[in-house]
Amino acid sequence: MKKNNDGHPISKNGESIMTALELSEEALEAKDEEKNEIAVKLATAVKELSFQITEKEKRADELLKINEELAYQIREKEKRTLELEEVNNELEAFSYSVSHDLRAPLRAISGFSEVLAGDYIEQMDGEAKILFSEIIRNARKMGELIDNLLEFSRLSKQDIFRGTIDMKEIVENIVADQVKLEPKRKIDISIQELPKVEGDKNMLKQLIFNLVSNAFKYTGKKENVNIEIGSYSLNAEQVFYVKDNGAGFDPRYYDKLFGVFQRLHSSMEFEGTGVGLAIVQKIATKHGGEVWAEGKVGEGACFYFSLPLKIKKANYDI
């Protein structure tokens, strides 16, 4: 190998080996720096990884906890469902017993009173007759109360039998029946065009009957009675209304209007059990609709109910 004057070996291209060494040292240093950088990066990555792993473990723990919580909630729900079923059965047994056992003594009271009033009427003076008629009237009233209450509770478990219902036909029949009951009254009744709807025929009949018979009842003390039954569509719903110019109601007590056993008139003014409008509301809600009303004391009332054009499945449990 040739050597240059300061004794360093000379490379083929003429550079001294020293320079090459210095250069490679520099390259090495550069590489070291790179290595350091990579090492730092690696360390960060490792840190990041271990952080992520702990995070994952934490998440897994959380998931486990959530799972446990869910399982607990499901168990609780099952327990609640069982409890509710039990309560439901008890309620059913209760209403069954009410319908049998409460009506029996009532039947005896009203039955024997009527027998007495029928067969021994000659032996009674005027006062006794009045007292007896009060006993009979009250026994009947209690019978009605029980029947209405049962009707109301029966509605809760009843499913909707869907069909296409001709509302015009239903309304006309019910109005005709009501007119027959009070042939002497002069009532101006107007029945507007009413469309067909989807719903349960018996339930809707009951609903209409309750509203129409209310209109007849609460106009009983008026002359020039007007009753109007009509319908209009609103968004995806069909709204029906029964409007009268009868006794109306005090809007201050509006929130009691549709409550069970709630009445806004005394039975001295108008007889009733306070279940009719509660039934109306229940039937409408079961169909996925709503009820509302407008009224003024002495000026009449208008009762509305809406039915969705297409009733959804299962609104049964309301």
Next chain:
Amino acid sequence: MTYNELQILLVEDNMSDAMLTIRALKKHNLANNLVHLYDGAQALDFLFGKGEYEGRNLAEKPKVIFLDLKMPKVDGLEVLRHLKADDRTKLIPVVMMTSSKEEKDIVESHRLGVNSYIVKPVGFDNFSKTVADLGMYWLLVNQTPRE
């Protein structure tokens, strides 16, 4: 009374209801040959000649049975089930009388082959008329098949 002329068998545990029923039937001269029993067990003994009715001539059958649904021990549905399952008694018309319009009772009674089902109304006028109509129908109008 001999059971020869037996026309109505009334099975009713509630004395008030029984009195009112008998009274309504009497008004229409339908209660002359009536036997009143107080529960389902007694009714089954009577109809099948067991217990206190051991040896009763079973050929003497009532023309109609008025059967209360809800009774202690053996209820009306149970009695109905026995009656309609036995050749000796299945042709006797049975009128089920009950206090309630419970759907499941009505369905079950008809499934078991009841001939009439009436809900005892609270008003006596209605009650009296219903009982009398049914007595009249099953005693006078209806022709039971000869065996």
